[in-house]
Structure formats: C-alpha cells, structure tokens
Amino acid sequence: VEEAIEVLNDKRFTIIQIPFNYLDNQWNNEEFKNLIKKRNDVEIHVRSIFLQGILVNDFKYWPKIKGHNFEPIYDNITNLCQKYELTKIELVIGYIKSIKWIDSVLFGVDNIEQLKENIALYKNTTELNKTILNECTKLFSNIPKELVNPVLWN
Numbered sequence: 001v002e003e004a005i006e007v008l009n010d011k012r013f014t015i016i017q018i019p020f021n022y023l024d025n026q027w028n029n030e031e032f033k034n035l036i037k038k039r040n041d042v043e044i045h046v047r048s049i050f051l052q053g054i055l056v057n058d059f060k061y062w063p064k065i066k067g068h069n070f071e072p073i074y075d076n077i078t079n080l081c082q083k084y085e086l087t088k089i090e091l092v093i094g095y096i097k098s099i100k101w102i103d104s105v106l107f108g109v110d111n112i113e114q115l116k117e118n119i120a121l122y123k124n125t126t127e128l129n130k131t132i133l134n135e136c137t138k139l140f141s142n143i144p145k146e147l148v149n150p151v152l153w154n
Helices: 003-008 030-038 071-083 088-098 114-122 130-139
Strands: 015-019 045-046
Touching: 003 015, 003 030, 071 088, 071 130, 088 114, 088 130
Parallel strands: 015 045
Antiparallel strands: none
C-alpha cells in the first residue's frame, strides 16, 4: 500500500498494478482511496483475484501454515456462496466488478481454453449487491497477512 501511495503521488505514473481480492483488506486504506479519487488519470489494474486459486478451490488446496487455522475463513466463503446462491468464481469476479476504482483485471492462465473461460466468466458475472459486499467486508475484515500474501506460504 505504501508503494502504491508513493506511485499515486507521482504524476509521471498513469497505470498501477496491485494484488487484490476480497480477503485482502490492505487496500481499504484511507490515504490510498483518497489518492485514487484525486488521480482520475490513473488506471488501476488488479491481479491475484483468485489468490493463487485457493478462493475457488477446496480447502485441501489451501496453504497450511503453522499457528494458523484458515478453515473458518474457508467455511465463511462456502456459507456466503450458499446463502446468496453464488459459485466461488462468481463471488470473486462479482466482488472485483463491484469495486468502482478497478479499471482492469489480469488473469493468469495455463492455456487458451482457460483464457476463453475466464473471459466468458468475466462477461457473464454481475456485480455484487451492497448487502453481499457489506457481508464480505464484515466476514473478511481481519484476515492474516500469512494467507493473503502467497510469498509467506510454505
């Protein structure tokens, strides 16, 4: 966030790329949000929306980090999806599409078919309503950095 703020304060930059998903609350920083509002000449591109795939996969694929139990977070995701009749992919993409300051999404893909699937999913997924967005904010407000930063995974 500090680096993004530094870049946003420098008029030479007009594109910024950041990791972003509904578990990563570091971007709820007031200084960052205020700078985005002031810098309407800057495009914000996000990556890591699937958090290395764990947000759309079963719990067995989640990182195991000593001293942390991520199963309650996984259960909250599953329950939220069931409650609002969303797939995990619809939750991820719908959340991204609901954040108005995001201009573009970068998808990592393994092949052309996966690229086509991601494009279709993005086109066909709608924004989340305020109720779901508020519930996401409430449920995922204190996620450990060890989960949202894959560099810290074993």
